[in-house]
Amino acid sequence: MSRDGRPGRGGKVSLTEQAYALIRKEIIACTLEPGLEFTELDMAERFSISKTPVREALMKLQFEGLVRAYPRRGYVIEPVKVSDINEIFDMRLIVEAGAVQFAVERATNEDIARLKEIALSQDDESYHEQPDRSNSINNLFHENIAxxxxxxxxxxxxxQMLGELERFFYIEARSTMAYPERHASHRDIVAAMEARNVGTARAAMVDHIEGTRNVLLASIIDGRRKSSGWVL
Incomplete structure (x- = not known):
């Protein structure tokens, strides 16, 4: 099953999988806001699913670090942590700079054409209005480099890193912050790959990741100011 609750090749989706997908989607989109306290009954009533699959779904979400359990009290949606953002982006600098280096050396012309198509499909104006679409295209771009x-x-x-960043990107999309160079930097990465220039491609990827980090942190600080329970 995919994380959005759609069945995979096996067909049927269990109630636990449905509960997991529904709750996770609302946590990622911040419909269930960081810092929110709730019980199993709250989620069961919200999604019209019995408590047992909700309990099992919440165990999975605890493992992902999205929910914390308090014995005899219930649960809380984990606040956003600035330290988590910095740790993930530190890892991205290492992993994705390496990935683009190998991609320059190993990508076929068809791979690069596909990346160019994805980069050109991105629209700066719709980023805040259509966060689902924008994040999906962004993830597709980075996945295709990998x-x-x-x-x-x-x-x-x-x-894994892109999955861990999903909620942060939704918070950014809800903020007033903008990163007009985001999609242009994707095109810079593709241009360097087309030229088969490893050094330029690595530098473009590093610049892109650091630019994304800076805007994301500014968005989180903006969110902290507006919603005190969201951010640690």
């Missing part, structure tokens, strides 16, 4: 590296472990690492 795939072009022809290294399965690099690909898994990149996808």
């Amino acid at each position: 795939l072009a590296s022809r290294n399965a472990r690099l690909h898994r690492s990149v996808m």
Whole structure:
């Protein structure tokens, strides 16, 4: 099953999987806001699912670090942590700079054409209005670079980090902050790959990741000012 609750190749989705997908989606989109306290009954009533699958879903979400349990009290949506953002972006600098280096050396012309198509499909104006679409395209771009590296472990690492950043990107999209160079920097990365220039591609990826980090942190600080329970 995918994280949005759609069945995979196996077909049927269990109630636990449905509960997990529904709750996770609202946590990621901050519909269930960071710092919110709730009980299993609250979620069962919200999604019209019995308490047992809700309890099992919440165990999975605890493992992902999205929910914390308090015995005899209930649960709380984990606040956003600035330290988490910095740790993930430090890892991205190492992993994705390496991924783009290998991609320059190993990507086919078809791989690069696909990356150019994705980069050109991005629209700065719609970023705040259509965060689902924008984040999906952004993740697709970075995933395709990882795939072009022809290294399965690099690909898994990149996808894990992008998954951990989902909620942060939704908070950014809800803020007034803007990063007009985001999509242009994707195109710079593709241009360096087309030229088969490893040094330029690595530098463009590092600049892109640091630019994203800076805007994201500014958005989180903006969110902290507006919603005191959101951020640690």
